[in-house]
Amino acid sequence: MTTDLPAKRARLRDDLILAAEAAIAAGGLSALKARTLAETAGCAVGAIYNVFPDLDALIFAVNARTLEKLDAVLAATIRPDTDPETAMRRLALAYHGFSRAERRRWTAVFAHQIPDGSSPPDWYLGVVGKLFRHIEGPLAALLPDATPEVRGGLARTLFSATHGIVSLGLEEKLGPAPDEVIAQALVVMTRSWVLGLPGAVAPR
Amino acid sequence: MTTDLPAKRARLRDDLILAAEAAIAAGGLSALKARTLAETAGCAVGAIYNVFPDLDALIFAVNARTLEKLDAVLAATIRPDTDPETAMRRLALAYHGFSRAERRRWTAVFAHQIPDGSSPPDWYLGVVGKLFRHIEGPLAALLPDATPEVRGGLARTLFSATHGIVSLGLEEKLGPAPDEVIAQALVVMTRSWVLGLPGAVAPR
DNA sequence: AGCGATTTTTGAACGCCGTTCAAATTTTTC
DNA sequence: GAAAAATTTGAACGGCGTTCAAAAATCGCT
Numbered sequence: 001m002t003t004d005l006p007a008k009r010a011r012l013r014d015d016l017i018l019a020a021e022a023a024i025a026a027g028g029l030s031a032l033k034a035r036t037l038a039e040t041a042g043c044a045v046g047a048i049y050n051v052f053p054d055l056d057a058l059i060f061a062v063n064a065r066t067l068e069k070l071d072a073v074l075a076a077t078i079r080p081d082t083d084p085e086t087a088m089r090r091l092a093l094a095y096h097g098f099s100r101a102e103r104r105r106w107t108a109v110f111a112h113q114i115p116d117g118s119s120p121p122d123w124y125l126g127v128v129g130k131l132f133r134h135i136e137g138p139l140a141a142l143l144p145d146a147t148p149e150v151r152g153g154l155a156r157t158l159f160s161a162t163h164g165i166v167s168l169g170l171e172e173k174l175g176p177a178p179d180e181v182i183a184q185a186l187v188v189m190t191r192s193w194v195l196g197l198p199g200a201v202a203p204r
Numbered sequence: 205m206t207t208d209l210p211a212k213r214a215r216l217r218d219d220l221i222l223a224a225e226a227a228i229a230a231g232g233l234s235a236l237k238a239r240t241l242a243e244t245a246g247c248a249v250g251a252i253y254n255v256f257p258d259l260d261a262l263i264f265a266v267n268a269r270t271l272e273k274l275d276a277v278l279a280a281t282i283r284p285d286t287d288p289e290t291a292m293r294r295l296a297l298a299y300h301g302f303s304r305a306e307r308r309r310w311t312a313v314f315a316h317q318i319p320d321g322s323s324p325p326d327w328y329l330g331v332v333g334k335l336f337r338h339i340e341g342p343l344a345a346l347l348p349d350a351t352p353e354v355r356g357g358l359a360r361t362l363f364s365a366t367h368g369i370v371s372l373g374l375e376e377k378l379g380p381a382p383d384e385v386i387a388q389a390l391v392v393m394t395r396s397w398v399l400g401l402p403g404a405v406a407p408r
Numbered sequence: 409a410g411c412g413a414t415t416t417t418t419g420a421a422c423g424c425c426g427t428t429c430a431a432a433t434t435t436t437t438c
Numbered sequence: 439g440a441a442a443a444a445t446t447t448g449a450a451c452g453g454c455g456t457t458c459a460a461a462a463a464t465c466g467c468t
Binding site: 033034035055 | 425427
């Protein structure tokens, strides 16, 4: 019985990601411990470092999965021909809903701090980048004259703004913030974009 | 020479806050170490815990100072009679500028994660809450018919959205984000609010 | 001023963490 | 089947926040 070397490594890799994901879902980023992880995945502590350079890399793998799941949720949210306001509102509310449903996993994506000089791996930024494209459809309908560059930049801006509202609400960094209040804020915000953006991007 | 008991404690408290602030400004939240702190402030490690229940409490004290400083910057940014668009744009750009000038201290405010169940102390939320009031002036000029409650909620929303744009830009969580790009995004965003909010808050 | 009671300060020690690396084990090669 | 190479192992390391028995300082009283 030849257990196929690289396949065994790949299986351990998957087991570790699943174990890490479960730990994060149960207790947040700070609940991720090398020793617990090794026990859950059924390997020695040192084995983790045969597959990942450090726990940060493992966290990136988990966070990428969370982002992929969010991507799928957003993709299922709108049809291509939905009008811009409905589409933007649904996207924002879907984002909010996901962040509530997957509270800890989603928080981990943004709470994860990497050492000062370094930046996220390229493959990871690619996964992040896919998220913006959902907004680009509605934006194109709303701003037919905008260049793809302008639209791309704007998609990023709207994503960031939505993220700010959802994120500060979820972590309650600004005080209590009930679900319904956040949702209403998102509705007003998206409505304001639909009314204001066409004039705002046009040159003076 | 009676060295006045409570005064000595207060002095140590201040020394610790200053030492912590310097550590954070030099190397971020993760550079805050109890032993280094004690040495800088000229006390024993255990003495920290005579003044603060734990390092989290000390971090709140530092972050409150940072927020007070931001509050002062925002207060100096606009005159009472500035038109809404100019005021909002200046506030957003001032927020962005502060986050760049005080990169590490500002990052510490939002990167600071408290244990799962607990929430920030009330006095701290009070300091945070003061920040929103700067937006309320311009908002009142823009939406004369809005109730104070609506204005208050909206101020929070706009703050959160601005924060999202500045924050994701600064941490480069979505990829590279040069200063000028972020600033331009804020200009478009505030312009869109001025054009769109009056219609967006009005009932259908 | 003297001296026992009380409070405050001290820093070695504790438990836990991510990570390493010499040794044990497994797999490959001939 | 045995020697060589590659992989896996887990005790050990250095560093962390926090604690707490002991030491030092201060207070209360005569």
